[in-house]
Amino acid sequence: MTQTVAEQALTRVLFYLESCGLELTNEACIQALQLVQEALTANPEQPMSGVMDQLQKHFELPGLDLTQPVPPINRGSIGYDIF
Amino acid sequence: MRELQPPKSATRWRLTAWFRRALLTIIVFSQTGVGTHYLMQVLPYHGGNLVEQGLIVIFALLFAWISIGFWIGISGFLIRRLGGDRKSLAKRHPDAKLANVPLTRTAIVMPIYNEPVNRTLGGLRAVYKSLQQTGHIEHFDFFILSDSRSPEIWLTEQSAWFTLCQELNAFGRMFYRRRSLNMNYKSGNIADFLRRWGRSYEYMVVLDADSLMQGDTLVKMVRMMELEPQVGILQTNPTIINSKSLFARAQQFANHVYGPLFSCGLAAFQLGEAAFWGHNAIIRTQPFMRYCGLKRLPGKGLFKGAISSHDFVEAAYMVRAGYEVWLEPSLGQTYEESPPTLVDDLTRDKRWAKGNLQHMWLLFFGRKIHFAHRMAFLNGIMSYVASPVWFAFLVLSTIETTRLVLWPINYFPNEYSLHPLWPEWNPEWAVSLAISTLFLLFFPKLLSILDVMLSRRLKDYGGLFCLLRSVLLEMIISTLLAPIRMLSHSRSVIEALFNVTLRWAGQNRTDETGWADAIINQAPGTLIALSWSGFAWWLDPMFFYWSLPVALPLILAAPTSVLLSQTALGQWFRRMGFFLIPEEVYGSSLLDSLEEKDLLPPQITARPAFHLAVLNPVINKVHCTFARSKLHGAKRKRVEQLRQICLLEGPDKLTRAELSLVAQHPETLQWLHDQAWRSAADSYWGRELARRAK
Numbered sequence: 001m002t003q004t005v006a007e008q009a010l011t012r013v014l015f016y017l018e019s020c021g022l023e024l025t026n027e028a029c030i031q032a033l034q035l036v037q038e039a040l041t042a043n044p045e046q047p048m049s050g051v052m053d054q055l056q057k058h059f060e061l062p063g064l065d066l067t068q069p070v071p072p073i074n075r076g077s078i079g080y081d082i083f
Numbered sequence: 084m085r086e087l088q089p090p091k092s093a094t095r096w097r098l099t100a101w102f103r104r105a106l107l108t109i110i111v112f113s114q115t116g117v118g119t120h121y122l123m124q125v126l127p128y129h130g131g132n133l134v135e136q137g138l139i140v141i142f143a144l145l146f147a148w149i150s151i152g153f154w155i156g157i158s159g160f161l162i163r164r165l166g167g168d169r170k171s172l173a174k175r176h177p178d179a180k181l182a183n184v185p186l187t188r189t190a191i192v193m194p195i196y197n198e199p200v201n202r203t204l205g206g207l208r209a210v211y212k213s214l215q216q217t218g219h220i221e222h223f224d225f226f227i228l229s230d231s232r233s234p235e236i237w238l239t240e241q242s243a244w245f246t247l248c249q250e251l252n253a254f255g256r257m258f259y260r261r262r263s264l265n266m267n268y269k270s271g272n273i274a275d276f277l278r279r280w281g282r283s284y285e286y287m288v289v290l291d292a293d294s295l296m297q298g299d300t301l302v303k304m305v306r307m308m309e310l311e312p313q314v315g316i317l318q319t320n321p322t323i324i325n326s327k328s329l330f331a332r333a334q335q336f337a338n339h340v341y342g343p344l345f346s347c348g349l350a351a352f353q354l355g356e357a358a359f360w361g362h363n364a365i366i367r368t369q370p371f372m373r374y375c376g377l378k379r380l381p382g383k384g385l386f387k388g389a390i391s392s393h394d395f396v397e398a399a400y401m402v403r404a405g406y407e408v409w410l411e412p413s414l415g416q417t418y419e420e421s422p423p424t425l426v427d428d429l430t431r432d433k434r435w436a437k438g439n440l441q442h443m444w445l446l447f448f449g450r451k452i453h454f455a456h457r458m459a460f461l462n463g464i465m466s467y468v469a470s471p472v473w474f475a476f477l478v479l480s481t482i483e484t485t486r487l488v489l490w491p492i493n494y495f496p497n498e499y500s501l502h503p504l505w506p507e508w509n510p511e512w513a514v515s516l517a518i519s520t521l522f523l524l525f526f527p528k529l530l531s532i533l534d535v536m537l538s539r540r541l542k543d544y545g546g547l548f549c550l551l552r553s554v555l556l557e558m559i560i561s562t563l564l565a566p567i568r569m570l571s572h573s574r575s576v577i578e579a580l581f582n583v584t585l586r587w588a589g590q591n592r593t594d595e596t597g598w599a600d601a602i603i604n605q606a607p608g609t610l611i612a613l614s615w616s617g618f619a620w621w622l623d624p625m626f627f628y629w630s631l632p633v634a635l636p637l638i639l640a641a642p643t644s645v646l647l648s649q650t651a652l653g654q655w656f657r658r659m660g661f662f663l664i665p666e667e668v669y670g671s672s673l674l675d676s677l678e679e680k681d682l683l684p685p686q687i688t689a690r691p692a693f694h695l696a697v698l699n700p701v702i703n704k705v706h707c708t709f710a711r712s713k714l715h716g717a718k719r720k721r722v723e724q725l726r727q728i729c730l731l732e733g734p735d736k737l738t739r740a741e742l743s744l745v746a747q748h749p750e751t752l753q754w755l756h757d758q759a760w761r762s763a764a765d766s767y768w769g770r771e772l773a774r775r776a777k
Contacts, residue, residue: 008764008773015776016760020700038462049761053336064701066708070223070258076282078274080376080401 009047013055016021020061031058087370090312090679092355096170100354100455107154107352115147118519123511128489134483141476148469149523151462152345156527162536168351172317173413176310184306186222191301194272195240196230196265198292201688206295209647209676211709213298223301224284225253228272229261230371237261238692238706239606243682245705250682261709263747269361270393272378281368291362295324295673297416304365304414315371315406317414318364318400320346324418324666324673328595329656330428330647331421333560336553338421340544341531346412355407356455361394363417369399374404377769380444384582385437390477392438395463396445399456416672424596425564427602429571431466436575437669439463470572477633481615482690484626485548528554543665548703553661563636563643570608572636596648598641605640612637613630693734693742694771696752703756710749718744726751728760733767 001081013032018024018049039050055061084646101192126135130654135392136523162168191210194205208226214220227244231237244259251257262275263406273289281287286308288301296319304317322342323335359366375397380386390396399410422428442460532554535541544550616634619627656662666674681688687695696706714722725741745751759768 003764005764011446011776012772015772016700020542023594044294046761046763047765052757054194061700064704066254066705068258069708071280071283073279075110076278076372078277078376079373080378081374082446083167083378083380083448 005047006036006040009039009051012048013051016055017059022059087373089370092313094175095172096354098694099170103352110154111147111150112333115143118146118516119148121512121516125516130249133634134479138476138479138483141472141479143467143697144472145476148465149520153527155348156344156530157719159344160530162347162351167383167413170354171350172307172311172409172411176307181303181306184220184309186302186305187285187309188283189305190226190280190286191223191288191290192226192228192273192276193290193292194228194230194269195292197233199241200236200243201683203292203683204247205677206293208247208251208682209673211295212676213673214301217298217302219302225257226276227259228276229259230265230272231261232265233739234746235692238746241706241709242687242692242695246682259564260443261476267389268391277368277372281372285369287361287366287368289364289366291419293420294362295418295677296363299530300414300416306763308365308367313407314409315401316359316364316365317410318410319357319414319416319417320410320412321363321419325420327653328423328648328652330425332653332657332662333557334421337557339664340535340554341528343412343530344527344534346410346443349412350412353410355409355645356453357408357410359394359398359408359458363419370401370404370406370569375400381556382444385579386444387443388741390441390721392435395442395459399452402453402456403451417603426596426600426767433575436467436572437579438693439467440576448567465578467572470569471576473569476572485622488622528558543668545660545663545668546674547568547661549660556661563640564638566633566636567608567640595650598645599749601641605644608637608640619721637727640696662705668712693746696746697755697759698775703752706746707749707752709746710752712747722748722751726755729755
């Protein structure tokens with residue numbers, strides 16, 4: 001059976017939340033449903049865009065603190081002598 | 084630049100080194116003299132014509148070469164029987180003394196170039212965990228130094244780095260850097276690291292993509308360096324591990340059984356003027372930065388441009404500056420992998436041949452380079468030049484035989500001689516000479532068996548019966564491979580001397596050789612061998628039988644190549660008790676750690692890395708953190724066009740270079756991520772998301 005727009009939107013939201021590392025508890029799913037309802041009501045022509053806009057308002061997404069992917073540079077030089 | 088004052092060694096070793104080397108030289112020269120004299124008696128005209136003179140010179144060169152290896156093996160055996168070399172670093176510092184030496188900041192660096200990510204960073208994970216178990220991880224930082232060009236590979240590397248840091252809680256200790264400009268190969272990669280961070284670390288341990296080192300060994304090396312401030316480089320003797328194919332397992336076995344003798348002997352002659360092999364070694368960073376910079380060669384052809392085999396040169400420069408370079412075979416649990424197939428091995432040799440031949444420039448024009456390192460350069464050059472020399476010997480032998488069989492005997496080869504020269508045949512002397520040459524080649528292997536027995540390590544190899552039959556099989560395999568290598572190395576030398584461009588690509592450590600590839604690769608050698616042996620049979624049956632040890636392996640080169648590359652065959656032999664090594668008999672924590680699970684699970688590696696970079700919110704942020712490029716003007720407009728194409732039609736519509744441009748721009752990556760998640764269900768990214776969500 002082809003998915004409805006609402007089902008597609010819900011799948012996308014849940015997949016995004018899962019990809020962010022959020023656990024999909026019952027509460028999270030209920031919130032996702034509410035989010036989809038609001039998004040489809042506000043922006044029925046662009047449902048996917050709508051749900052992604054609403055996501056930040058409904059969910060606190062885990063941040064990623066990538067401190068020091070490389071350490072501070074301590075610049076030196078290479079000496080080149082005779083062959 | 085500030086000059087550094089290398090401290091003086093507390094232990095005197097130079098006189099010992101001089102004495103040992105002088106003794107070796109006298110013995111080798113004497114033995115070569117005897118062997119050459121024998122050959123002169125064997126040859127019909129006793130060197131009375133140009134062809135025979137050529138044969139004598141070539142024979143002397145090859146015989147001396149084999150003799151050096153022989154006596155290094157003998158010396159290694161004797162030293163091991165005496166309990167080790169009293170001049171070695173390990174003998175000066177027993178473990179109890181080392182345990183109290185404080186550690187200092189050390190960088191463990193792994194330069195990589197288009198390597199299989201799971202294996203490479205999985206190996207680094209194993210090293211990290213091993214170091215963690217020593218309780219001294221806080222003194223070490225890890226650097227993944229990537230030169231990878233393919234965006235699919237370096238994006239995967241970045242994802243793997245993130246996964247590794249999460250798994251090991253290694254943020255702030257494990258770092259990743261990718262060079263956007265790949266200058267001067269691996270040595271340039273290391274130099275870039277040193278320019279940025281070298282001053283922060285007292286020592287640097289260099290690992291290759293396939294290296295494994297036990298944490299205890301790393302800690303011990305740092306402590307040894309602390310106690311020996313005049314040592315610039317301490318090189319371990321890595322043993323081969325993790326071999327699956329029959330070819331790699333034979334190499335691995337030979338390395339384990341024969342390696343201790345030869346490495347011990349080599350270390351005894353080199354002492355503080357040893358070579359550096361580029362990996363599985365610890366380096367004192369400040370003198371390395373000050374004295375080991377590699378200038379581009381100023382000559383022509385092969386002798387123009389970056390030095391590709393940098394390690395030998397860096398060791399020579401370190402010693403020239405007054406520091407010492409030591410090979411310490413007693414430092415165990417340090418490993419590398421073998422190329423899985425003959426084709427991969429010969430491809431690697433092609434690069435190394437060029438690198439070693441480049442050293443001729445330094446051999447002849449290098450200033451103030453110690454004699455020991457000039458000999459190390461010569462040794463490296465001869466490793467490859469010996470092959471065309473051997474080939475020339477076969478050619479001259481064929482010419483000599485042809486002349487003797489087809490042409491009338493020339494009783495006056497010297498036109499001014501009054502006396503005729505009667506050609507003499509002494510076939511029994513020829514047989515003696517052949518047997519003595521075989522003795523030089525194979526006796527050290529038999530001595531290795533004795534060494535294993537006397538050091539009570541038979542169980543390491545599955546027992547005496549397993550060891551003996553493994554050695555026999557290894558001898559058969561190496562005999563089959565020797566002529567194939569001879570021909571391949573000869574070609575590599577000629578290509579290098581005429582400067583055919585080589586591409587420095589990542590090594591294949593996984594694929595087997597197919598029949599089509601093997602036949603095509605080995606066809607030239609097979610055809611030469613068939614023609615030669617056919618001609619030999621026509622010329623003289625005795626000459627035909629003499630040619631067989633070289634011709635037959637070349638004729639069988641294709642099936643040899645295919646069969647040796649088979650992993651299933653390698654594992655079958657392993658189950659039958661062939662080519663066992665201690666790490667397989669007793670287990671190895673490093674190997675267990677390497678094989679416990681893939682760093683990146685299949686659901687990640689099964690899809691293109693660029694898709695993951697765009698779609699996965701976490702991975703997208705990781706890549707945005709690394710992406711640094713700032714674009715303006717025309718380039719910015721170009722990237723904006725490319726991102727539109729990527730959004731609407733997918734990344735397959737972009738070339739590799741375009742994909743790289745997009746993936747290095749953080750704004751574009753972020754934009755693609757946002758737009759992809761907002762895209763309609765029937766769009767490219769909408770469908771991709773639907774597939775992944777299932």
